[in-house]
Amino acid sequence: MKCDVIINGGGPVGMGLAIELAQRGCDVTVIERYHKPQPIPKGQNLTQRTTEHFHFWGCEAALRSAHPIPEGGGIGGLTVYGTLLGDHAQNWLDRSKVGQFYHTRHARLPQYVTERVLRDRVAELPNIEVRYGFEGVALAQDQNGVTLEIARRGGTSTESLRARYLVGCDGSHSFVRKAAGITETREDHERQMALLVFESEELDRLLARYPGKAFYNVLNPENDGYWWFFGRVDHGRSWFFHAPVPTGTTAENYDFAALLHRAVGQRFDLRLDHVGFWDMRFSLADQYRKGRVFIAGDAAHSHPPYGGYGVNSGLEDAVNLGWKLAATGAGWGSEALLDSYQEERRAVFESTARDFIARFIEQDRAFLEQYDPVRNEAAFRDAWARRADMDEVVNFAPNYAGSSIVSGSGGQPGARGDHCFKARAGHHLAPAPVNGAGHLYDALGPWFTLFIFDGDVGARAHRFRTAAAALALPLVIRHLPDPALAERYGAAAVLVRPDQFVAWAGSDGVAAEILGAAIAVQDSVLRERMSDS
Numbered sequence: 094m095k096c097d098v099i100i101n102g103g104g105p106v107g108m109g110l111a112i113e114l115a116q117r118g119c120d121v122t123v124i125e126r127y128h129k130p131q132p133i134p135k136g137q138n139l140t141q142r143t144t145e146h147f148h149f150w151g152c153e154a155a156l157r158s159a160h161p162i163p164e165g166g167g168i169g170g171l172t173v174y175g176t177l178l179g180d181h182a183q184n185w186l187d188r189s190k191v192g193q194f195y196h197t198r199h200a201r202l203p204q205y206v207t208e209r210v211l212r213d214r215v216a217e218l219p220n221i222e223v224r225y226g227f228e229g230v231a232l233a234q235d236q237n238g239v240t241l242e243i244a245r246r247g248g249t250s251t252e253s254l255r256a257r258y259l260v261g262c263d264g265s266h267s268f269v270r271k272a273a274g275i276t277e278t279r280e281d282h283e284r285q286m287a288l289l290v291f292e293s294e295e296l297d298r299l300l301a302r303y304p305g306k307a308f309y310n311v312l313n314p315e316n317d318g319y320w321w322f323f324g325r326v327d328h329g330r331s332w333f334f335h336a337p338v339p340t341g342t343t344a345e346n347y348d349f350a351a352l353l354h355r356a357v358g359q360r361f362d363l364r365l366d367h368v369g370f371w372d373m374r375f376s377l378a379d380q381y382r383k384g385r386v387f388i389a390g391d392a393a394h395s396h397p398p399y400g401g402y403g404v405n406s407g408l409e410d411a412v413n414l415g416w417k418l419a420a421t422g423a424g425w426g427s428e429a430l431l432d433s434y435q436e437e438r439r440a441v442f443e444s445t446a447r448d449f450i451a452r453f454i455e456q457d458r459a460f461l462e463q464y465d466p467v468r469n470e471a472a473f474r475d476a477w478a479r480r481a482d483m484d485e486v487v488n489f490a491p492n493y494a495g496s497s498i499v500s501g502s503g504g505q506p507g508a509r510g511d512h513c514f515k516a517r518a519g520h521h522l523a524p525a526p527v528n529g530a531g532h533l534y535d536a537l538g539p540w541f542t543l544f545i546f547d548g549d550v551g552a553r554a555h556r557f558r559t560a561a562a563a564l565a566l567p568l569v570i571r572h573l574p575d576p577a578l579a580e581r582y583g584a585a586a587v588l589v590r591p592d593q594f595v596a597w598a599g600s601d602g603v604a605a606e607i608l609g610a611a612i613a614v615q616d617s618v619l620r621e622r623m624s625d626s
Contacts, residue, residue, distance in 0.1 A: 096120040096222070097147050097422050099241050099256040101229040102263030103127075105204060106390030106407035108211035110260060112150045113415030115218040117539070117591075119422055122254060123221065124248045124352040126228040130205035130212070133367070134290060134333045135325040137203055138168075138308070138401030140188060141195030142491075142521065143408050144552035145593065148197050152214040160202035161209050166202035166328040167305025174312050174466070176358030177323060178299060181466065181473075183312055183481045186401070190486055192514045196534040203326055203334060232259060233387070234274045258418055260387045262411075264407060265376065267392035273383045282373035282454075284319060285342060286397075289334040289349055290326070290367035292411035299361060301559055311356055314465070319373070319457025320399065321356040331366075335398065337373070344368040346461050355453045373397055375446045381435035389414055394442040397451045406445060411493065416540075416591035420612065425565040429500065437493045437506045444507035449485055466615065487512060493594060494519035500588075500597040500610045515584040522589050525581055527573060534593075538569030541596070541611065542589045545572045546579035549600075556604040564608055 098114055100107045103125025111121045139156075147153040162168060170185035173400040177290045188199040215221050222244065230251060231242035239259040242251045261269025270277070286437030300306070307328075311321035322335040336352060351367060354360045378393045390407030401469045460480070466473040490510030495518070502518035514523045525533045533544070541556050550572045561568035579585055584598035590606060 107262035117419035123223045130208035134203040139200040173311045178358040192524045244318040261392045263418035265391040265395040273386040280375040284373035289367040293363040295361045440506035447507045490519045516587040540567040547585040560605040
């Protein structure tokens with residue numbers, strides 16, 4: 094069959110990308126090896142930005158109801174010194190601190206539950222075909238498209254699929270990345286890590302002292318800055334646990350129950366359900382695109398599961414790439430627009446790994462080497478209190494400042510920033526109430542949206558409509574004459590991209606140049622199109 098895009102890998106990133114593309118008019122085929130989501134609890138923390146995607150994908154309500162949190166259960170985090178039941182604890186990754194800057198609330202649920210929500214939404218969209226039980230085994234591309242050979246998992250016979258583009262969302266061992274000849278750079282910490290899944294109602298009772306918490310980071314000097322990391326799978330019984338273990342550890346030669354008792358700080362009843370292993374490393378693809386082949390999610394980048402950055406980063410990849418592929422397929426995007434996917438998203442992950450995850454490990458190692466409540470309790474308590482001010486949630490603000498497809502911004506794309514209501518080119522658009530009824534996000538169009546907050550609507554709207562028509566760019570113009578909105582956003586007008594990032598904000602500017610930059614149309618092409626209009 095023929096389709097616009099083939100996606101190899103139907104995990105959350107692949108299914109999210111399929112929805113993004115299908116809702117923008119693309120025909121999509123998803124190749125997914127597993128008939129059912131794999132029941133390993135990972136990717137649990139969904140940020141407010143991620144739940145915004147579910148809102149626009151039409152399945153936020155389904156996400157909220159898929160894994161209900163019991164009254165008082167909560168989804169917050171905690172950092173504890175020594176053992177899980179130790180004397181020194183503080184809040185960790187409190188996402189509610191930035192809630193006002195997003196349109197939706199954050200969520201917490203196992204990745205396999207998230208996948209079921211996405212699969213159900215995919216099934217509602219007629220322009221998505223999913224081939225469950227299949228996997229890609231060979232690919233070839235030419236100037237017109239990509240051919241993917243697929244085989245039933247465990248089988249030998251193959252069939253060919255053809256599309257304009259192929260996206261590998263097939264995990265850290267990505268077949269697509271390797272087959273396309275995309276190399277990756279690794280930073281290996283040379284640590285073997287264990288992942289345990291276990292059941293314990295007694296641990297739930299022991300942790301009643303910390304109401305509203307769902308994940309727990311234990312800093313212990315014996316781990317050299319790496320974590321004992323506990324998380325609830327559900328509230329009351331099931332848990333997961335990550336921990337560094339000696340090289341060569343297997344499920345048979347190590348006492349994992351004793352490790353859990355040591356990490357908690359006392360013995361407790363438990364039933365071990367799963368033992369797995371992973372290597373502590375960072376990997377980053379050297380490019381996210383090769384011709385008509387793209388990679389996203391863990392296929393493009395992977396890192397230790399510290400801080401909930403993995404699935405959130407992958408879903409942001411899907412949204413960023415999705416609208417650009419759809420725009421190019423519709424004829425108004427460009428090759429340079431497709432190139433901007435790597436420009437923006439690779440830089441953000443590189444910053445995420447460097448400025449957050451790796452820095453967690455370095456700072457924790459330095460803290461544990463310098464401070465000990467037994468040696469000097471006063472110094473420890475003072476340093477421990479200062480750690481509470483190192484709020485990574487506030488500082489984690491992925492942005493595309495300096496990108497080639499935003500106007501009037503300096504710097505470069507990255508993950509470190511701040512949160513504010515001012516509309517800044519390359520940054521996420523904060524929401525706002527509109528005239529006491531409704532919300533600005535409800536006024537967003539499906540593609541580009543120009544908000545005009547002052548009275549100069551006629552001439553400005555005409556200039557933008559003329560430029561958009563010449564570029565064949567779908568643009569919705571919303572006139573919301575409200576001084577409060579102009580003050581909140583610090584601009585008389587704001588141009589918003591299809592992914593809810595600001596492409597331009599200001600009062601003056603040449604509409605054709607602003608819109609041309611937003612879709613990476615070269616100046617020569619822009620002048621030619623404008624002269625023909």
